Amino acid sequence: MTFIGMDHGTTGISFCIMSDDEEILDVFKIDREDSKSGKVSAIEELSKRCDFSSVKLMAITYAMGDGFNRILPIDKVEDRGILSIAGAGKVTGGGTSVFSELESSNIPTIMIPGLHKNSTSLNELFNAAYSHQASPEKVSISYNALKETGWKNFIVADISSNSVDILIEDSKIKGAIDACLGAMGIVHGPIDLEMIRDIDEGRKTANECFSHAGAIKIAGIDGKVANMKDQLLENYVNGDEKAKLAIDTLIMTVAMEIAGLDVVCENDIEGIVLTGSVGSATEPFNFEDEINKYFKGKYELRAISKESGAIGAAQIARDVFNGEKEILGIEVDLS
Structure with missing residues (x-):
């Protein structure tokens, strides 16, 4: 069994392929411009590195992730999980291209939400103060940090x-x-x-x-x-x-x-x-x-690794597949 994590980063889109025992099999990055131009295909790059029939679950992050507040199957997330792409930094379109590829693939996929005013898992004071606190890859980064250190606070x-x-x-x-x-x-x-x-x-x-x-x-x-x-x-x-x-x-x-x-x-x-x-x-x-x-x-x-966003997403995919109902206080809803 293998699991895939994707980090929708600013300079590129990173992937981690992980085994069931959390061994990292591969980590690679796709340049946003290469994805947008069609020079590089995320699905093709993944297929070079793993047999899709062995992939049990993929966890992905995308943009602000402010349109939902639970970890959900990709087909249960509306509008790619974002309220708007405006005001989110420089937009190249490369991440959108990768999302479209993954969305149309047959790989079972979940999406990780961002941290925002509608996040029920956060301290209400933070939600009252800020409309948005972090994009989804910060959740996967934090999960990798938790796994690496064993710390609770x-x-x-x-x-x-x-x-x-x-x-x-x-x-x-x-x-x-x-x-x-x-x-x-x-x-x-x-x-x-x-x-x-x-x-x-x-x-x-x-x-x-x-x-x-x-x-x-x-x-x-x-x-x-x-x-x-x-x-x-x-x-x-x-x-x-x-x-x-x-x-x-x-x-x-x-x-x-x-x-x-x-x-x-x-x-x-x-x-x-x-x-x-x-x-x-x-x-x-x-x-x-x-x-x-x-x-x-x-x-x-x-x-920890600078690719912790992709690694943490793969760890989330693995643990959700194995029955985890909550990730760092964020509800998992596969119904």
Whole structure:
């Protein structure tokens, strides 16, 4: 038996193929532009790597996931599980192409919801404060973190194109801080006063501001989303002062966000899980060492795979197939 997990990420769509005993058989990523153009087919790539007759269940994430609040079979989710694609960062259409392929396949598939104001599993204070807290892959990332650490009370820091930090308490997601609200990522970040003025005066849309509010804003980098991280790190290695300031600022904002989530946790935090292409980085800087300068050894820090979104989704597929009725406080409904 095999299980598949899909992470609908910002720069690409990642897949994990896993055996029944949780052995990772393969992890791969499809570039969004390649998917949109038809250059690469998700189904073809999967068929090269596994026999579909052996796949018992696939778990996928898509966009904001704000149109539903339970883990459901794909045919029970309306409108691909989203209220709107607007305001969700740069849209390429690559993820839509992959979703269409998977939806028309014969692979049994479930969808993972995002965390939003209609999520019954979350602390009501978070739902009252924020209309949206995290997209669905943050659920699968958190599940992989739970499996990797065995902790019950911890914070997940997912740092890549955007930064989202998630609070898990008593093995349930209590709440999270979305990318447009708190810490910077490489590309996306919080909308501040200057940006609000740009929006009000018609110079930029809110989405344009959000999509250029991360570390790239400080470093003065623009272009294709998939290339921005590499450009920033190249500039950093070459001693560019703006790139160094951008990375240092990103780390500072993440530290503030983690500390804020710790404050509202009723239990003692067992540790911080770091993931994402930046959060798990050891070169050209070690993210764990850099952020620990703020924490001064207060927390145990654990870095997990930057592909934790796809891995966690495969773990969810496996556990749901084997009868799990709840994932991190989110109800599973296969009826």
